[in-house]
Every structure is written in C-alpha cells, then in structure tokens.
Amino acid sequence: MPVKAGSKAGKEKADKENVHNRIAVLRAERGVSRRELATALGVHYQTIGYLERGEYSPSLHLALRIAGFFEVPVEVVFSLEPFPRLGST
Amino acid sequence: MRTRWTEAQKEATEKDVLPSWHATRKRRRVLAGAGGAAIAMVWSGTVVSWNLAPSDTAMYWTISLLVLAVLIALPVITVLNAATRGTVSLAERDLDERQVAERLRAHAVAHRAMLVLLAVVVVAVLGVPGDRGTFIPMAAIVMGVVSLFLTHLLMPVLVAGWRQPDPPPDDEETA
Numbered sequence: 001m002p003v004k005a006g007s008k009a010g011k012e013k014a015d016k017e018n019v020h021n022r023i024a025v026l027r028a029e030r031g032v033s034r035r036e037l038a039t040a041l042g043v044h045y046q047t048i049g050y051l052e053r054g055e056y057s058p059s060l061h062l063a064l065r066i067a068g069f070f071e072v073p074v075e076v077v078f079s080l081e082p083f084p085r086l087g088s089t
Numbered sequence: 090m091r092t093r094w095t096e097a098q099k100e101a102t103e104k105d106v107l108p109s110w111h112a113t114r115k116r117r118r119v120l121a122g123a124g125g126a127a128i129a130m131v132w133s134g135t136v137v138s139w140n141l142a143p144s145d146t147a148m149y150w151t152i153s154l155l156v157l158a159v160l161i162a163l164p165v166i167t168v169l170n171a172a173t174r175g176t177v178s179l180a181e182r183d184l185d186e187r188q189v190a191e192r193l194r195a196h197a198v199a200h201r202a203m204l205v206l207l208a209v210v211v212v213a214v215l216g217v218p219g220d221r222g223t224f225i226p227m228a229a230i231v232m233g234v235v236s237l238f239l240t241h242l243l244m245p246v247l248v249a250g251w252r253q254p255d256p257p258p259d260d261e262e263t264a
Contacts, residue, residue, distance in 0.1 A: 034257075034259070035259075042185070043185035043186070043187070044174060044184075044185050044187070044188060045259070046174065046256045046257060047185050047186075047187045047188070049256065049257025049258075049259075050187060050254075050256075050257060052257065053257055055254060056187050058186070059186055061186075062186060
C-alpha cells in the first residue's frame, strides 16, 4: 500500500517500507521536466516531487507505468536497497 | 460528465492563492489552528444560547460569534484548499493515487475527531441537571446543529492542511 510520510508514525512506517528510486536521475538524463512526466502519467506534478524525495512510495501500477515511460525494467527505477552513487564501484 | 463547475474548481485549486500564507508547514498549521478557533467560536455561541437565550444578550453574542467565525473560516478554508491542491474538495476522479490516499487519511482522522466531539456533546447534554420538563432554548438547539454541521464540513480540510508536508519546489522554479 502506498505510504505517505507526514506524521511521526507515518515517517517510521515510511522508513521501514522505504522504496528507493532513480526517477530524478532518469528524468534529468532524458531531459524531462516534472510536469511533463506528471502529465504523461496522469498524476499531479507534486506527486513526482514527493516520489523523488522518497516521501511517497507508488502503487505497483504507477511504478510499472513510470518504468514503462522510461522504457526500462521496473527494477532499474525502483529498489528496496539504496542505489549506488554515480562513479562508485 | 465533467461540468464547467468542476473544471473551474480544479483550476482554482491550482492557483496559488496568497502563497505566503501557506508557504511553510508552520503557517499552514497556524491556519488550521485558526480554522479550529472559528469552529470553537460557533460552539461557544451554542453554549451562550443554551445559558442565556432567549435574551438580547444571547442573540447579540451568538450572532457576533457566528459572523466572526465565518469571517475567519472563509479565508482559512480557501487558502488551505489551495495549499492542499483540493485534496479534500475535488472529486476523486480529479485526484491521483497520492492525493486520494491523503484524502482518505484526512477523512479518517476527521471522522475520529468528530466521534470524540460527539461523545463530548452527549456527555455534556446528559450531564445537564434537570428532568424531562427542563427548558432548552430553541436557539441553542439550532446553534448546536449548525456547530455540528460546520465541524463536520470543515474538519477534513483542516486536518489535510495540518498534515500537508512542504511540497517539492517546481522544477520550473528551480531552473
């Protein structure tokens, strides 16, 4: 279930169920603005920002649509483990 | 079928109404607190009517409190609706999954708060000394119903405004 970080309990839950993503990196790489991505996915542009900040974990449906938009497998965009920093081995 | 009204409503929630009023979480919480104070004023009117009606004093105090509450609540609700981008005011089909989840959370919290309030009202009414023939002013009953209605109506948007985290900056703003 999507988790919205807001209250203390919400933050603790979000920390436990945190899903890391590379939306910001992919977006920058493809030169897509938040609003363009939001329009393509049919969501509010602020939702893209909350996703990028890790304050909202998307439903499976939205996650698959984001991966579909960037034409990459879903595990390229989302991971339960933090993504390695660029340049790290 | 989408009406012109819902389109206009959706556009209105995307406009930044008085952005400085809701720019930070602290300010949004102050606004939600002011909305809560407005609700408390209407309830105060009910208490005044219960104790002093029928009398001119009760009428003037009740009307003054009601007008003051409306004057506070109107801008507060307008600004909080803009801050939350219509999370609790728009139709569900106009919201995305994050907004729908936030709306459900706001309604759940408001429902719980309303339940507590109803319990307090029941205890207060049953705690009034007297018997079946005790006189209760009609003004107090009317104000009580108005208070319940306004509380039920405003609580979700106040909760949503209170909970709203700081939105991420628009990438057009950061560019």
